[in-house]
Amino acid sequence: MCEECGCENANNSQPVKREIIIEENVLAKNDNIAAGIRDELAARKALMINMLSSPGSGKTTLLEKSLPKIMNEYSLAVIEGDVQTRYDAERLRKLNIPVSQLNTGGACHLDAQSVKNMLANKPFDSSDIIIIENVGNLVCPSAFDLGEDAKVVSISVTEGDDKPEKYPAAFASASLMLITKTDLLPYVQFDVERCKEGAWQIHPGLPVITLSSVTGEGVDEWIKWLLHALDHKKGHTHTH
Ligand SMILES: Nc1nc2c(ncn2[C@@H]2O[C@H](COP(=O)(O)OP(=O)(O)OP(=O)(O)O)[C@@H](O)[C@H]2O)c(=O)[nH]1
Numbered sequence: 001m002c003e004e005c006g007c008e009n010a011n012n013s014q015p016v017k018r019e020i021i022i023e024e025n026v027l028a029k030n031d032n033i034a035a036g037i038r039d040e041l042a043a044r045k046a047l048m049i050n051m052l053s054s055p056g057s058g059k060t061t062l063l064e065k066s067l068p069k070i071m072n073e074y075s076l077a078v079i080e081g082d083v084q085t086r087y088d089a090e091r092l093r094k095l096n097i098p099v100s101q102l103n104t105g106g107a108c109h110l111d112a113q114s115v116k117n118m119l120a121n122k123p124f125d126s127s128d129i130i131i132i133e134n135v136g137n138l139v140c141p142s143a144f145d146l147g148e149d150a151k152v153v154s155i156s157v158t159e160g161d162d163k164p165e166k167y168p169a170a171f172a173s174a175s176l177m178l179i180t181k182t183d184l185l186p187y188v189q190f191d192v193e194r195c196k197e198g199a200w201q202i203h204p205g206l207p208v209i210t211l212s213s214v215t216g217e218g219v220d221e222w223i224k225w226l227l228h229a230l231d232h233k234k235g236h237t238h239t240h
């Protein structure tokens with residue numbers, strides 16, 4: 001018995017091996033389902049974004065702030081992933097943004113099957129842009145492909161500028177990093193350049209947007225990135 005967490009695996013190599021094989025099977029099955037989702041979304045040229053971060057980095061607040069700016073022009077839908085509660089879905093519904101809540105009931109990430117089930121329903125079956133707010137966790141969600149076009153990882157300035165180096169998987173797999181809550185920079189020890197450098201060590205050239213949902217700094221840039229990704233999905237040529 002492991003003294004730290006009470007698990008059964010300590011000092012016994014057999015169960016650990018079995019656990020790794022099971023984990024590989026789970027991931028392979030998840031990847032297959034995700035590949036199916038990706039094919040389906042490619043066929044109807046819908047964009048799906050998977051937002052990752054540790055709890056409380058400001059994902060829902062950013063969606064509240066940014067999506068109303070484009071909701072009349074584009075057909076949007078949000079999947080809110082949380083261990084428990086419908087709080088985030090209720091917040092977005094107040095703004096008339098179509099949203100469904102997925103509660104994992106304990107799991108630290110969303111998986112492709114639960115997203116696939118959701119995508120069969122309205123309004124997801126006809127949306128231009130589907131945003132998944134994954135469970136707040138900087139580790140597990142990065143291992144589970146959901147069939148998205150891009151992962152967007154957020155880190156708020158209250159979390160410390162060393163986090164990309166400490167939790168590299170999320171930054172390695174992301175297509176965009178958001179450094180959030182920049183309005184709090186005067187009050188915390190956070191070196192934006194160090195944070196970027198740390199992320200670039202893991203993922204050279206990773207695009208970065210610094211933003212604040214309080215001041216609005218960077219929010220338009222985030223929307224521009226999103227619409228550019230949609231353009232790309234629809235196969236339009238770019239002029240910017
Ligand atoms: N100062 C400041 N606070 C912010 C900003 N964005 C979000 N917050 C606050 O940070 C807290 C968490 O914000 P949420 O948007 O709920 O964060 P989240 O990433 O959706 O959280 P989970 O879904 O629980 O992982 C709330 O108290 C927000 O008001 C920001 O730009 N500046």
Ligand SMILES: [Mg+2]
Pocket residue numbers: 059060061088133
């Ligand atoms: Mg949230």
